Every structure is written in C-alpha cells, then in structure tokens.
Amino acid sequence: MSDLRIQRPDGDDALKDWQFVHNTIIPTHLLSLEEVRERAQRHHLEVAYAGDELIGCSTVRPPADDTLTVTVIARVLEAHRGQGFGEELYARGLSRAREWGAEVIETVVLSSNEDGLRFARKHGFVETERYLLPGDSIPWIDLRLARS
Template sequence: MSELRFEAAAPDGPAALPADWRRIHNLIIPTAPLSAADVRERAGRNRLVVAYLGATAVGCSTVRPPAGNPAAATVIARILPEFRRRGHGHRLYQHALATAREMGADEIDTVVLAANADGLIFARHHGFVEIERYVLPGDTIPFVDLRLAVKKPDGGPDRGPHPAGPPGPPG
C-alpha cells in the first residue's frame, strides 16, 4: 500500500492541487460548494492541504490561523467516504493539528456539517465537544462547531464558549 502524503494547495502552486482540494471539499460539503476563485482566496489566508494515496487524492484539510484570545485555530480534515476507516483521517488530522500548533494555536476548533455523521463521530472520537450549531443564510442543514476539550489543572475538561462566536462558513 502506498504511503499517504500531504501537498499544500497554495494559490501560486500547481493548479491540480487546488482543484483536488475543491473537488473533495464540495463532495463532503455539498451545501456550501466553492468555486475555483473561492479556493484561491481561502488558500491565501488559510493553510489548505490535499492528502494523496499514491496518485489518488483521498482527502483535504483546512487550517485557519489562530485568532482571538486565547488564540483559537480551526482545523478541518475531510476524507472521501471510500477511503475512511483506514487511518487516513487520523493522519490528516494530526498533520493539520501540528500545523495549527506551529502557527501558535492555544485552542483548536473544528466545524462539521451536521449531516456528516462520520465527521461528527470522528471529531468526538478525537476529543472535540460541541459548542454551537448554526444554519447559514439560505441553508437548511446546520453546521456544528466543536472545540478540542483541553484538560484543566483539576483534570476536568475545559468546555468554554467560543471566544469569537461562529467562525463563518466552513472551508
């Protein structure tokens, strides 16, 4: 079996990378499809990565840089359904989490489309707890904001509110 590798989908990089990132994003989040221009704009402000198994794009991630106080980064890992439950999502998430920590994140958030049961299970399995649900204008399916539960000094989970409110459309 081929090794999973990660390639940055930078706005000035090879055109195939943003196209693969966009295709995976739009398959997993059909309620919020992005255009090529949307992806270029996001690649300029976020870290977008495509996960490849051999020559096949199997997933993508978004890391929104830390903002607020405490500095909360948003980490989103997406794996195509036919490649799930093989450890690819965990490896992509770990890669994105390391990126967020390198950017100076004190807290980690994620956002999952409520209809994506696998995504919600994955997030909860990796220690995220739900902090908010919201529906974007014109949509009917909510997005779920989750925060990585951090252990307080007393050993209990820290499940404080999101410091800046909803982070906006996922991406």
C-alpha cells in the same frame, strides 16, 4: 499508508483536487476555484493522495484575533474512510495549530456528516454551537477540543 502523500496545493490542478473533496463533503457550500485560491492565501490547505488517488484534504485556519483559537478541519472522501488517512490529516493540522501557538483548537462539521462528527468526538471535541447559515437547511456544528 506508506504511499500516503500530503502536500500543499501547488497549482490549479491541486487546488481543484482540494475543491473537489471540499465540495463533495460539503455539498451545501460549494466553492468556486477562485474562492479556493483566495482561501489558500488565508489558510493552510493540504491535499492528500494514496499513490495518485485523491483521498482527502485539510484546512487549518490561523487565529483571527488575540484569542489564539485555531480551526482544524480534516476531510476524507467516503471510500477512503476508516483507513487512517483522517488520523494523519488531523495530526498534521493539529501540529500546524500548535506551531501557530493555538491555545484553543476548534473544528466545524456539517451536521449531516455523521462520520465527521464521530471522528471529531472520538478525538476529544465537544459541541459548542449549532447554527444555520443564511439559505442553508442543514446545520453546522462548531466543536472545541476538550483536551489537548
């Protein structure tokens, strides 16, 4: 993983890379470039590359209220899973959450993403809720880190 490069998106090309990973892994909730730009203002986004090849992205949502709950999401394209890239994205997200004073760390995974669910459970997350968003047919799963 010596050629792993993780960075904040610094322009439309990198934002489009983040968008591509998000939309590939979450095909039920496609985001436009404008929506990604808006998210980049509210959340801590990163894009991951192995050399010049796009491999994944992450989102860390800051606490929205006084609960100090931070959401950490790591996404790795299927061809690059099982190589430690998700571990690095997750570790960076967890570090950012702790910098923000998180007392509770959560994640959210589309129920059809079996690799993502397996990864979350392996890292100590437990399911707290399943729900459908309006118009969706695949449930989302909220998970909370049981140990930190």
